[in-house]
Amino acid sequence: MAKYEKCVHGDFNKILEQLDEDIFKSGLSIELVDKSNYEDENVKMAVRVYDKYFMRNSSRASLNVTVIDSGRGVFISAIGAGGGNSAIFNFSLGAESELTEVVANSVRRMGLKSE
Template sequence: MAKYSCELHGSFNHFCQFLKNELINSSFSASIEDEHYYDIHDVHVGILILERYSYTGGNRLSLSITITEYQNHIQVTAISSGGSQAMFFKINTLGEDAFLNKFKEAIKNYKNK
């Protein structure tokens, strides 16, 4: 399991759409498995679950993303999982790291816009 968190500034809706487009276009096999959005008073919350096939691991893995925004201050966390091939411990997590790196690239692209 690999994790990455960061803080950004911008529009919640624009960021969510940008992130989905970047991640879907970054991998031939990437897909959005589910997404859910809600508000708690003035705080916007989004949960995205993506999946893709890992050629190095020979299996599918997921990327779970939580996005919160308050007054254009965005906090986002992504956790990848499912890339291991062993039954009782984790080996070959290269696919998880690679999927998380696609997320990091998308964040970098958003910051550079």
């Protein structure tokens, strides 16, 4: 498992759109498995679950991205999991880290200021 988290200032919708675009650009075999959105008068939240096939070890890994706008800032959490190709050992050759790094790079390229 690999995790990336960051609190930033920026437009929730633009951040979500850019993350989605950058994640899809990261590989042909990545797909959006499902998504969930929630909004009330004070909070916006989006959850995205992606799946990617890795040819190098014939496995799949998932990327879960959560973006929350509390009105004071935007919290971004990316968790990569899976990627192992064995029933006993979870040896993924870095598949989870590769997926979370896509999110980290996207946030860096957006130039968002940290909280």
